[in-house]
Amino acid sequence: MLFGTHFRYPWLVATAVIVHACFFYAIVAPSCGWLVAVATRFRPKGSEVWLTIDDGPDGEASLRLSEEMSRRGVQATFFVKGRNLQRQPEVGAALVAAGHSLANHTxxxxxxxxxxxxxGPLRHEIDACNEALRSAGVSVIRWFRSPVGLKNIFLEPTLLRRGMRYVGWSVRGKDGVTCNPDDVARRVRSNVSPGAIVLLHEGRERSNEAILRVIDELRERGYSFVIPADEQLV
Ligand SMILES: [Zn+2]
Incomplete structure (x- = not known):
């Protein structure tokens, strides 16, 4: 009978509802920095954006993508799953050799x-992926992004202890579930601006097509692609 006529403390219920709503928001809102500081942009030196690609590496598809990106002179940061990278460290090493950077995606x-x-399990998700990154030849591991941008109350101290920083995004193609290159490119070009962190994904049926389409459209609009320094992140 929480809301019954005998309940004398409606303010307690209201407070509990508000606290739970805030906690829920802090966990699920990708740009919310209440539980961990989130970098959502960087200070550009011109019409620059940072392309970040989640969920790889994806074997031959990653290598083909990297080849096409090299032809365009474009570098990106791949937020990789440690388990994927362990199965194909040579793909990770090839990405690094092509000038891309690799980061931790659990x-x-x-x-x-x-x-x-x-x-404990949170530390394992981060440390095991870092180990896979080191095995692929990544010497400095600076950045972390969680699955679908979810937060965790233990995340900030865990990252700080490892000298790592949480990287979110400012623009996304929403290509994580379905990947239609037309829709992905439209979403990115309508929301992009200098200093944007662009989030795209690997591993879907038309991922490479969508990523290259975004790159070509942004280049036509005068954008260049950079991997920013830590000090540029905001
Ligand atoms: Zn992901």
Missing amino acids: QTHPAHLFWWLRP
């Missing part, structure tokens, strides 16, 4: 449970 990509992970 070991197993626990998309539904990330917010609920206790400190």
Whole structure:
């Protein structure tokens, strides 16, 4: 009978509802920095954007993508799943050799449970992926992005202890579930501006087509692609 006539403390219920709503928002809102500081943009030196590509590496498809990007003189940061990278460290090494950077997107990509992970499993998700990155030849590991941008109350101290920073995004192609290159390119070009962090994905049926389409359209509009320094992130 929480809301019954005998309930004398409606303010308690209201407070509990507000606190839970705030906690829920802090966990699921990708740009919310209440639980961990989130970089959502960078200070550009011109018409620059940072292309970030999640969920790889994806074997031959990643190598073909990298080849096409090299032809265009474009570098990006690949937020990789440690488990994928362990299976194909040579692909990760090829991406690094082509001038791209690799960053941590957890070991197993626990998309539904990330917010609920206790400190031990959370550390494992981050450390195992870092280990896979080191095995692929990445010497400096600076950046982390969680599955679907979810937060976790233990995340900030865990990242700080490892000298890592949480990177979100400012523009996304919404290509994580379905990937129609027309829709992806339209979403990005309508929302992009200098200093934007653009989020795209690998591993879907038309991922390479969508990524290259975004690159070509932004280049036509005068944008260049950079991997910013830590100090540029905001
Ligand atoms: Zn992901």
